[in-house]
């Protein structure tokens with residue numbers, strides 16, 4: 730299973746907002762969810778996307794989206810604004826769940842299942858590493874990971890780099906999905 734964990738410093742934890750950008754940059758959550766879970770005309774069944782929302786009014790909130798059971802979605806921003814508003818107001822959507830799990834608790838639990846990789850420009854070059862299909866990737870939002878959060882994740886994982894240029898979080902996910910897809914194909 731590929732899993733992506735986005736740490737969102739300010740992502741709103743309720744549904745009282747009018748657009749994703751002003752909701753503590755939930756637009757980044759949307760972009761990362763689409764980059765994680767979608768192929769052209771298909772959902773990646775083997776991917777789970779987590780957004781750890783730490784914005785007002787009641788952080789933390791763990792938004793989990795599972796490709797295996799995700800339904801009734803498209804990739805456009807309006808669809809996702811509606812879905813996120815619905816879920817954050819307590820209504821269900823197939824494949825999406827909310828819990829009060831903290832980032833620290835999630836990382837600790839996941840570290841028992843698969844290697845954890847913390848995305849950061851200064852980390853070890855991804856091309857020098859053997860990254861397997863069962864991996865957990867941790868990313869920061871537009872500001873990056875808070876130092877304390879990064880330090881906690883590094884108790885369980887290691888830093889990896891996609892190069893020296895700072896990419897959008899969603900671009901990093903697209904690149905990782907691509908690299909893992911290519912490795913999977915070359916093994917067949």
Ligand SMILES: C[S@@+](CC[C@H](N)C(=O)[O-])C[C@H]1O[C@@H](n2cnc3c(N)ncnc32)[C@H](O)[C@@H]1O
Nearest residue numbers: 848849850868869872873890891892894895896
């Ligand atoms: C838009 S970047 C944040 C940039 C922010 N200025 C910083 O210093 O972290 C969002 C996240 O994408 C990941 N990221 C961006 N570029 C990367 C790269 N070249 N290699 C690895 N991870 C990267 C990091 O996890 C980062 O926290």
